[in-house]
Amino acid sequence: xxxxxxxxxxxxxxxxxxxxxxxxxxxxxxxxxxxxxxxxxxxxxxxxxxxxxxxxxxxxxxxxxxxxxxxxxxxxxxxxxxxxxxxxxxxxxxxxxxxxxxxxxxxxxxxxxxxxxxxxxxxxxxxxxxxxxxxxxxxxxxxxxxxxxxxxxxxxxxxxxxxxxxxxxxxxxxxxxxxxxxxxxxxxxxxxxxxxxxxxxxxxxxxxxxxxxxxxxxxxxxxxxxxxxxxxxxxxxxxxxxxxxxxxxxxxxxxxxxxxxxxxxxxxxxxxxxxxxxxxxxxx
Amino acid sequence: xxxxxxxxxxxxxxxxxxxxxxxxxxxxxxxxxxxxxxxxxxxxxxxxxxxxxxxxxxxxxxxxxxxxxxxxxxxxxxxxxxxxxxxxxxxxxxxxxxxxxxxxxxxxxxxxxxxxxxxxxxxxxxxxxxxxxxxxxxxxxxxxxxxxxxxxxxxxxxxxxxxxxxxxxxxxxxxxxxxxxxxxxxxxxxxxxxxxxxxxxxxxxxxxxxxxxxxxxxxxxxxxxxxxxxxxxxxxxxxxxxxxxxxxxxxxxxxxxxxxxxxxxxxxxxxxxxxxxxxxxxxxxxxxxxxxxxxxxxxxxxxxx
Numbered sequence: 001x002x003x004x005x006x007x008x009x010x011x012x013x014x015x016x017x018x019x020x021x022x023x024x025x026x027x028x029x030x031x032x033x034x035x036x037x038x039x040x041x042x043x044x045x046x047x048x049x050x051x052x053x054x055x056x057x058x059x060x061x062x063x064x065x066x067x068x069x070x071x072x073x074x075x076x077x078x079x080x081x082x083x084x085x086x087x088x089x090x091x092x093x094x095x096x097x098x099x100x101x102x103x104x105x106x107x108x109x110x111x112x113x114x115x116x117x118x119x120x121x122x123x124x125x126x127x128x129x130x131x132x133x134x135x136x137x138x139x140x141x142x143x144x145x146x147x148x149x150x151x152x153x154x155x156x157x158x159x160x161x162x163x164x165x166x167x168x169x170x171x172x173x174x175x176x177x178x179x180x181x182x183x184x185x186x187x188x189x190x191x192x193x194x195x196x197x198x199x200x201x202x203x204x205x206x207x208x209x210x211x212x213x214x215x216x217x218x219x220x221x222x223x224x225x226x227x228x229x230x231x232x233x234x235x236x237x238x239x240x241x242x243x244x245x246x247x248x249x250x251x252x253x254x255x256x257x258x259x260x261x262x263x264x265x266x267x268x269x270x271x272x273x274x275x276x277x278x279x280x281x282x283x284x
Numbered sequence: 285x286x287x288x289x290x291x292x293x294x295x296x297x298x299x300x301x302x303x304x305x306x307x308x309x310x311x312x313x314x315x316x317x318x319x320x321x322x323x324x325x326x327x328x329x330x331x332x333x334x335x336x337x338x339x340x341x342x343x344x345x346x347x348x349x350x351x352x353x354x355x356x357x358x359x360x361x362x363x364x365x366x367x368x369x370x371x372x373x374x375x376x377x378x379x380x381x382x383x384x385x386x387x388x389x390x391x392x393x394x395x396x397x398x399x400x401x402x403x404x405x406x407x408x409x410x411x412x413x414x415x416x417x418x419x420x421x422x423x424x425x426x427x428x429x430x431x432x433x434x435x436x437x438x439x440x441x442x443x444x445x446x447x448x449x450x451x452x453x454x455x456x457x458x459x460x461x462x463x464x465x466x467x468x469x470x471x472x473x474x475x476x477x478x479x480x481x482x483x484x485x486x487x488x489x490x491x492x493x494x495x496x497x498x499x500x501x502x503x504x505x506x507x508x509x510x511x512x513x514x515x516x517x518x519x520x521x522x523x524x525x526x527x528x529x530x531x532x533x534x535x536x537x538x539x540x541x542x543x544x545x546x547x548x549x550x551x552x553x554x555x556x557x558x559x560x561x562x563x564x565x566x567x568x569x570x571x572x573x574x575x576x577x578x579x580x581x582x583x584x585x586x587x588x589x
Contacts, residue, residue, distance in 0.1 A: 002388075002391055003388075003389055003390075003391050006385070006388035006389050006391075007389060009388075010374075010385050010388075010389070013377075014374070014376060017376075100372050101368070101370055101371070101372025102372045102373065102374060104333070104338055104368050104370075104372070105366075105368060105372065105373065105426075106389075107336065107337070107338050108336045108338065108361060108364070108365075108366035108368070108439075109361060109386065109389045109390055110358050110359075110361040110362040110389075110390060110391065111358070111361075111389060112357070112358050261340070263299075263338075263339045263340055264333075264338045264339065265333065265338060265339065266299050266339060268299055268300045269300075272299075272300035272301075273300070273342075275300070276298035276299070276300055276301070276342050277342050277343075279298070
């Protein structure tokens with residue numbers, strides 16, 4: 001266990017820069033979004049674009065703080081931007097290290113492969129949580145500015161919970177990337193597939209609110225099971241949370257199994273390895 | 285456990301349809317320095333990676349310390365240190381932090397004095413970031429990381445590649461010291477003179493197959509003589525055109541011969557011409573290796589491979 005913790009510590013140290021700069025960017029963004037809210041609220045309330053409201057959620061009024069936060073912060077910014085970050089970081093966690101060559105050094109140490117996967121998952125989870133907490137800090141500062149101009153129904157704790165509410169869906173894509181990185185021959189392929197799945201699920205979920213042909217497929221989009229506003233309403237849809245966390249766990253298990261069988265440094269498809277084994281067995 | 289620290293049986297690796305290694309049967313004894321020779325792509329690195337369970341064999345088995353490389357990988361790697369041929373280190377760490385990190389991941393702290401001594405011997409500054417290191421310094425860092433753990437087995441893939449000649453000598457001394465301490469070294473190198481200088485035995489791998497494993501002395505003890513004969517005047521061109529004798533080159537009144545048979549006849553002719561000096565030249569490992577890898581694939585006994 002000590003070695004897993006040492007590996008986790010190493011992973012977190014390596015991500016210090018990313019946490020700092022991404023966190024700073026997110027915090028500034030969160031602050032600016034809410035800083036601008038008082039001057040935009042009336043304009044947005046006056047906008048009459050039901051399709052736009054519908055596309056971003058079941059909103060009737062973007063001038064309301066909850067809806068404004070959902071669209072400007074927790075939907076596009078956090079889910080898409082941090083979703084890409086999670087997908088790229090997840091797919092690079094094993095496959096990236098394999099391509100740079102450092103994974104060979106790591107696996108020559110007395111570490112079991114599951115140690116490496118667990119440390120990578122934990123590092124990904126803690127990194128995402130840290131970014132969300134920093135984002136929440138920026139939002140809280142912005143909320144203070146809003147509160148100085150008009151009454152608000154939320155406080156810093158609400159911003160923290162609403163930010164952390166994104167964590168399961170980010171972990172879903174991060175661990176999916178991790179699994180594909182352990183399964184597919186290259187990092188490029190793993191990150192491309194993960195990012196493409198994120199985009200497709202975003203489009204299916206958001207366009208499905210408007211387009212009848214797409215609507216039946218919405219429940220198959222993971223983002224359908226993420227609500228950016230539920231926490232602000234004081235409720236958690238546990239069935240959705242458990243579904244997302246269940247799939248996250250499934251990706252971790254598949255990553256463990258795939259990495260356990262992987263010939264590290266050899267960038268081939270799993271079935272190529274199996275067919276080589278079959279041919280070798282036939283020769284015997 | 286027998287005296288064999290590394291043992292492979294029928295070890296075969298296929299990368300999809302491409303060959304890695306095929307039917308490699310290899311034993312490395314405890315406490316010996318084993319040199320593993322072969323050109324790029326012959327299968328040296330693949331063999332090392334299978335021993336460390338980085339790559340899984342398609343067929344066959346490999347064991348270290350009597351333990352299965354795949355099943356008992358963690359227990360094995362507690363006793364092994366590895367220097368990869370293609371170095372990729374964590375560039376954002378300083379050299380010191382890199383060594384600390386490896387110490388922690390091994391779960392065993394190396395003696396600080398010994399670690400410092402190794403850095404001093406190799407002339408390594410550990411205060412700089414690894415990303416700023418030259419290839420040579422990265423190699424030194426990797427060597428310090430391997431040696432500082434005082435493992436029972438050192439697996440070194442091209443350990444002196446990229447190092448200047450003085451540091452190369454230091455590394456070779458470190459290997460010899462490790463052997464004196466009873467540790468085993470399994471290493472590959474392209475520099476055949478250094479393999480000859482420090483190895484007890486060598487294995488030559490060609491196109492994925494282990495073609496020979498012999499003691500260095502046996503490998504270079506050839507059933508022929510290599511002679512340089514000097515005369516008062518230039519000997520006739522056809523003087524040594526006799527069966528079993530090959531004239532390698534001539535320079536003024538000296539000729540260099542490879543004599544496989546009819547040595548007495550060569551001596552008689554040399555005496556008749558008026559020999560002034562004679563020198564026997566040892567066969568180097570390089571010549572043996574080149575014989576295995578000759579353009580025509582001719583082995584050292586003159587037979588087609």
